[in-house]
Amino acid sequence: MLTLCVHFQDNPIEIYERASTIFRVESELLHIWDFSGQTTLLLMNDRTKSANDYLSRSDEILLELQVYGLTDSMKGRGGKKDDQMVGQTKMEGSFVSGSLKMNGSTGNFDSYFTLPHTKLFGRGYREAGFLGLTGLHNIGNTCFMNSAIQCLVHTPKLVDYFLGDYRKEINYENPLGMNGELALAFGDLLRKLWAPGATPVAPRMFKLKLSSFAPQFSGYNQHDSQEFLAFLLDGLHEDLNRVKCKPYIEAGDPDGRPDEEVADEYWRNHLARNDSIIVNLCQGQFRSMLVCPVCKKVSVTFDPFMYLSLPLPSTTMRTMTVTVLSTDGTTLPYPCTVTVPKCGRLKDLIQALSIACSLRNDERLLVAEIYNNCIIRYLEEPSDSLALIRDGDRLVAYRLSEDSKDCDTSSLVVFMHERVEKHDINGKAELCRKMFGIPLVVRMSECSNGCDIHKQFLKLLDPFFMPTEDSLDDITAGNAANEDTEMEDAISSTVSNGDANSDSETGDELQLGNNFSFYLTDEKGSTKGSNINMNKLELISQLPRRLNVLVHWPYRMIEKYDTCLLSLLPEICKPELFAKRPQESVSLYKCLEAFLKEEPLGPEDMWNCPCCKKHRQASKKLDLWRLPEILVIHLKRFSYSRFWKNKLETFIDFPIDDLDLSTYIAQKNSHLSNHYKLYAICNHYGGMGSGHYTAFVRHGGNQWYEFDDSRVSPIGEDEIKTSAAYVLFYQRIPDTCLT
Template sequence: MILYLTIDCNFQDNLVSSYRRACNIFVPKSKLLHIWDFSGQTTQFLIDDKINLPNDTLGEHGKEITLELQAYGFSDSMTVRDENFDEMVEMETSFESGSVKMNGCTDHVRSYSSLRNSQSGSGFRVFGYLGLRGLQNLGNTCFMNSAIQCLAHTPKLVDYFLGDYGKEINQENLLGTKGELALAFGDLLSKLWTPRDTPVAPAIFKRKLADFAPQFSGYNQHDSQEFLSFLLDGLHEDLNRVKSKPYIAIKDAEGRPDEEAAEEYWRNHLARNDSIIVDLCQGQYQSTLVCPACNKKSVTFDPFMYLSLPLPSTTMRTMTLTVLSTDGMNLPTPITVTVPKCGRQKDLIEALSIACSLRNDEMLMVVEIYKNRIFRRLSEPSDSVALIRDEDKLVAYRLLKDNKNSPMVVFMHERVERPCEFERAIPNLKLFGIPFVARLENLYTGFDLHKQYLKLLSPLLMPADDAFNDYDDVGITTNEDSTMEDVVSPTISDSNTASDTGTEDDQCSSSDFQFYLKDGMRSTEIKMNEPLPVPKFSDNLEVYVTWSESMIEKYDTCLLSSLPEVLKPQLYARRPQESVSLYKCLEAFLKEEPLGPEDMWDCPSCKKPRQARKKLDLWRLPEILVVHLKRFSYSRYIRNKLETYVDFPIDDFDLSTYTSKKDSQFSNRYVLYAISNHHGGMGCGHYDAFIDLGYRKWYEFDDSRVSPVSEDDIKTSAAYVLFYRRVA
């Protein structure tokens, strides 16, 4: 919390005496004081140091000016001393509440009040709190306002930009903006810390930002973390104390003590990057890569500006597949498994094998079904599960390992689709249901094929009734020898009408299922007592099975056709709010995981690209720790925001157990002082900020509006970027 007061003095007076008088009146617990002159410039002094006031004081002699004395870190009760009395006077800083109009809105503010020592009659005026100025929304600039307010209340960063930072502007850095971004940001911070009630319009800063970052031009909504990342990088380059960056070859840390290697990496980093941003916001990772083939290990120590933590609910993915046996023993069964979101198809196979109690002599063949056909086979174990869409329909076939080299037959079901009574269109055949799969082992003739198909269908058989007492159990007799000419679609006839030749059993058995091979528009029937026409240059035989109306009634085709999607969207049901601790997010971030196929590591030992295992550890922690919660997920097909409630520490964020470096010089404990929040969904949300002005006095900064907020209310599912500062 920051309070300020004013003292009237005359230019003909000794300014050093006036300064000492101010120090005697207001005794701060912090030694850092600011004196503002009427031109708005600021000079910093330490109470115990030698006082050097500017000689070329602006203004006319004999004219009174107002000096404003600022003190950091005070509670509502202040100790004030009047120089005319030896006794200490306890001053209670009470403020009256009032309302003013800001951009058409009535906002709660704190009005100024005057205080006077009742015993002496001499007095001073306490005007109110500093740092409570809002930022006008210029049109979808809430993302920028939220991030700026968090930085504008980062203590040492504020002190830096309210001081003489111009001497560190690096105009030679080709990666910077020749200091223009830093100057615009510093000017904006000085306006935010000027004792005024009206909100600041960041128009000049916005225009300067757009000059160097066209992605933030215009008035579209953007991501506050992306803006924060660009701003910190830009400020660092503008204020980089290194004018000429030396070339430094990176060495691997393997074979050396971690402490030695880490210090060398950090020295090399500081040799090229040295700024207030590095001093406050940059830490260091320990990154370890291990080759899965030769166990070659590579260790590096890389800098970081912030931690981007995944939400554990987003690191796992729930997927539903249909498991189908190929021995005719079980019904099609949907099974739901959970796999790592960044995992591979082998992770999906392993999870599914456990869920369906796969035997040791079995294997799974996972395919995607599209329009009742096998569209593709998921045969590459290293492929990412991210390639599988939520709307895909997947089937896992249980196959025996012993005959995995045998050719495969794929049965596709089709039925007659009859036109409506008033339509003149001719009947046609339409595919339905999940294809069946079997090996061609011991399948030699059409009769074997028919028998195998009925075996696969047997779990779908409806309960027997009188209508089917005359049917053979397998629906086929040994004297079948029906023939059919090559036609596009078979002739449709009433299955209950007997032909002029053959018995009734012959007629029923020959009209239950018909098997065809199709080549373009040609359809060739598979004869029951003839060898199967297995293609010479194909491992699969695709067989189309035409169902009669009586067979559709005999089998439960609903079970055959019910194929769930990988993830069925919940359109109307509201899911319960998920909750996770910030520590769990950190553990998910530091967890070892394999690299993706697109990020293969060139193993220096194998001399080949390898899908190495990667492990991150925290090594060196910064003074200001910025934590980004990865609420937004983007893919080729979908964009989503996660509303997971993250339970983050406020007073004691202890990272001691998560830091590899054991250093007693710096504490690994942090306290929260600012939060950038995002409310709403993708593309239509709103940003604001919660900020602690000291001694647990939290305020909500919602563009122009600034109002107190209870500490009990700052933990919400809207928390997006957290700002922590180190404590001793």
């Protein structure tokens, strides 16, 4: 016999019909009566009495349900016995006894059942367990589906709903739905998992229905459990939407009205079009604020949400390495690594660099991107998104003095470097010019001449000078002279032989001897213009805002200065493919704060400002306004970029018994509790290419169980916090239950 513990204030007729539906038995085999002895009332399959014929009680009364010939009556719609009732199919005339506490007001299920002695096993057999502890067979990479389903089929009130007469709410007319087929398939699967004595179920029919409406889940490939969950919740909502004809409602102008009034209007408009058990349990409301960076126009909307997708700290912040150079010849270039918001702007990077390199008040940073030993672009717009800077880019930051009175009219001189290299090709010496090193920058006034340019360049090279001991000076000079002679001979020979790889500029190189030679050039250093004569005070009239100078390095100067330091230029972020990083530990509250933090929209999500009448890269701020009874939190462990796909193994320390969101709710007049209790976790183990999903579920009070496809086993509460946690399921704690 099975015992139901229910509120006696519920209609007994409804209790009888619900019990018949749950245990899938024929009416003549079912008897219900008072088991506690607290009343003299007897319910012997008497369906003629109304609720007024029974005593009115507010407490729980234990009723006994006895089912004879249990297994023969548990048949599917096709007349075949369900495959999960293995071990009961030959139990003619026997019955299952136990208890089931089914509280319709809370949706909680606690049950215990036993199978009596039978001849089926050839010996005395006794099996005990809780209803609902039934696994799902993996029918081919379906662990992503199994884990999410187990979390849903153990969701309070959702279980009670699908064990009841949910079919009367199926919306067959909804063009956004699936003709009720998805809801029917899910309801049938849930009932199988909650049937007494069930063995692992193969969800073939459910997957077939799912694939017919969502081809992305067809076949036997692995999929993302959260993506499946999002589709399933949305599909169940549309199949069970109580609104048959969705009205068109235009939101009023929110300007000048209190947020509470506007939010309630948005929510009423949403419920006028969307009303289902999924909305009632799982949907909350955001407050979304957009601010125009130009006119400061503020736009406020209130949008529904089904779950929260929280970024992990590793995805909200970005580590960037930039090479810092002085423009006064005082320090060597050095790499500076800073952490900035991943969706931040250039001003965030400059601010972080200014702090890291102890920038003086009379200095500012000029950030530029280097490619092929020249500056290909200057990053000067503070509102530019950092998302435009890739990990493989190479950035430099020049420390420019702002103390000069004529800094606005002065010119920025950019020195690029060139040298002659000798290559042996088929035994023949070939000479070619090649650019190298990081461009050096200095600010100069309009009255500068060639001699001043020479002096400024030598000043910039001071940190790179390599002093030698007196005893080695002569030897070094002699060796350098010999090598210079060899190089000059090779160049001279090349010129005299009319080598196609040399030109008249090589002759100039010989005439200038061992000194630097300077040429006007373009931004890429690809053209060599007029020579800047160092011996004459030749004024350079009308200096442009930026003057590009190509400096030719003779061999002797290359030996004199440390050009290796001049060429060190790390990437923004070098991926560590094989390095094992220490495990990070972050609070779930930190993830929520990162999610709610104000950030600029991406370049692809520009906002059309109604005041400016232009697309702007506005700032966006999200706030939690209305929380659902069932709060689903998705941890964004999978990150994608243009070149890399990665899974973050960050350990998230999430609350189990009391997730307190009181400080994160923007609506302060809400009378609902903001405290939540964890009841299920969807886990992902492995990496991007392969992995496995399981579920942890709180069942039967405070006992946790692991659902690993068809295997179900108890697990300690101290074992459920792992770096594999992917989707968290929380249930609201009523204020009356808080201590």
